[in-house]
Amino acid sequence: MILLIRHAEAIWTEAAVDEVVRDPDLTDDGRLQAAYLAKALQREPVDVLVSSPLRRAAATYAVVAGRPGNATDFQEWLREIHYPDWRGWRLATVQSILREHDRESVEQRWAGLAGGESAQDHIALVRGGAEAFLRSHGLVRSPSDPALWEFTGPQRRIAMIGHVGSLATIVSMLLGLAPVAWERQRFPVPNASITRLAPVQVGCRFAFSLHSLGDDSFMPPEMRRR
Template identity: 30%
Template sequence: MNGAHGGRGRRIVLWRHGQTAWNVERRFQGTTDIELTDTGRAQARRAARLLAALKPDAIVASDLRRAAATAAELAALTALAVTHDEGLRETYAGSWQGLTHDEIVERHGEQYAAWKRGEPVRRGGGELETEVAERAAPVVERALEKLPDGGTLVVVSHGGTIRTTIGRLLGLEPRHWEALGGLSNCCWSILGEGARGWRLLEHNAGTLPEPVLGDDD
């Protein structure tokens, strides 16, 4: 086992939950505890079959039902216990929560525009993206400390939280986190550990990674 000074070759799979009714309606969920749709559960089952092939060593998940139910599909196939942590919840967005995309643009247009420009914004009076990273990334780092060399950790969370966590783990400045595009329902991103730290190997993937062959491997 490796501790904080760790061996190399570990992987982190950051997996977004399956579809909810609010996703379909383009309604901002944040920390609202919305369940998966039947489609979302089917997405989770399909993705779990693929991710089980990576032979994960541990699963940590947000305690919100949409993430917990997604994680449960992988747990059922791998016989791993899921550790739930509220630090992996989606961004709290105050008055934005429950509004559709169009309603947010209509009612909070200036705030929305500032956020899209990369300015630090408390959307709806909620959390800054840096605050989300500050609560979520340590959850991932604590789980990593328990992994064996070459081990794989699956983190089941939410689109915004995953993006900020990737940004933090890669050492990107917060204003560049938006460069990481969003994740589709039940898609995932994979970070691999190398000699100079974490590298983004896959982003918004729905298939298993292929080896990189060529001049940049």
């Protein structure tokens, strides 16, 4: 089983001036969300837990794991795409830019925003890193079919804490889907949610079945964030 966990709610603006924060920490509600996540994972314990190194994900990791992470717990390929440096910009302005980018052509979506990372580069980073990481834990993609996988060792329960874009990219990869520049819209998930993918046998190999996408039912309704 693979569990993909989105970080809890983050502080996206400095409250006093409504300016965008580059690498935000969690809100107070976000820390409560992370505590609910930790309780949920006690009911479905994992063998391996890794996280994006970005602050909001690392803070979620610390609550879920019950300790701060070390260097091996944080994987660069789980980070979100690098957006342009919007520090000091009004949040409403940034949101407007992102909505406009969503309406651009496929070619422009792949190219990304000026001053930021391209979708092509980010997806290559996530897919390459995730595949290498899974290989190190005994799960290898079939060379003849991207939707099929082979276990070279015992099956392990692996959890990854990341972001909408990185987690959606991993879902696509595990299901054997071709990448698209709008992965985050294809598999959107709310804050502090769990996406579960389970291996199912196909002949002598395995495919992944999407058991749940963005499950946050373990939190009270007032704590859920889209």
